[in-house]
Ligand SMILES: Nc1ncnc2c1ncn2[C@@H]1O[C@H](COP(=O)(O)OP(=O)(O)O)[C@@H](O)[C@H]1O
């Protein structure tokens with residue numbers, strides 16, 4: 001078996017130039033699929049995970065508006081996660097499958113509906129931190145919080161204001177063994193979409209969904225550790241991680257060690273709800289099975305694997 005890489009696709013990186021259409025998202029997915037197919041052809045085993053931050057927020061909002069306008073029942077947030085996990089997984093699966101067909105590569109692709117266990121006492125339920133859906137101006141955000149007193153909104157990385165929802169930490173991936181078997185059988189596996197569908201265990205050892213959005217970077221790092229992946233790659237909206245992000249002295253990083261990363265983390269260079277989870281997920285992974293983490297944008301993926309792009313976080 002070649003090197004095992006986990007490629008995590010950021011939900012925001014699937015939204016191009018504020019075009020929220022399904023077609024535009026599919027086009028963004030196709031760029032990533034082409035890069036992933038290159039990696040597979042170069043001998044890598046690949047597992048794909050993906051976010052759903054924008055998409056799950058849109059799904060929730062659509063359902064709330066349908067309730068207000070047409071009296072339809074509101075979809076619980078956990079079902080919005082399941083819906084977007086399926087919808088985005090379908091697009092990635094189809095784009096990758098078509099890419100392999102075009103190239104004459106005999107590789108099977110499958111998406112696994114993935115449930116991820118969280119703790120019902122997780123402090124994340126009391127303190128929502130996960131930005132979802134659209135970006136709003138400060139004025140719009142103030143108006144929305146007046147109209148919907150139950151909403152919490154925060155400023156997200158200088159990009160505008162967004163609604164935030166609870167984001168408990170992932171503790172167990174229920175379908176982990178199925179994912180491992182499929183990798184072993186030669187599939188490109190797509191899993192842990194949207195961070196996984198959050199579930200809690202009952203006293204009777206059964207499971208039930210709970211309203212939250214798990215950060216896909218933490219869920220991906222947990223999966224990467226459990227399947228003993230060699231490399232973790234996170235694609236997002238920026239080609240490289242920066243220090244002093246958004247400031248006049250912003251500087252992008254090519255290669256950093258774990259120790260340097262920890263120092264930048266202490267110096268608060270990575271913003272909450274956006275780059276911070278990626279960095280924490282990277283450090284978790286490198287503490288366990290991982291040898292290297294790459295953070296870059298989708299179009300640079302192939303070059304990044306060949307050390308020509310992206311930010312590389314290494315043990316030494
Ligand atoms: N230190 C940093 N370096 C680079 N980008 C940063 C940094 N801090 C915050 N960001 C922002 O974080 C974004 C990535 O987070 P986000 O869009 O939430 O991730 P995702 O692509 O997984 O949806 C980048 O596109 C950038 O706007």
Ligand SMILES: NC(=O)OP(=O)(O)O
Pocket residue numbers: 009010011012050051052053054194195213214215216217
């Ligand atoms: N669920 C999640 O973390 O999605 P994003 O990566 O799109 O924020």
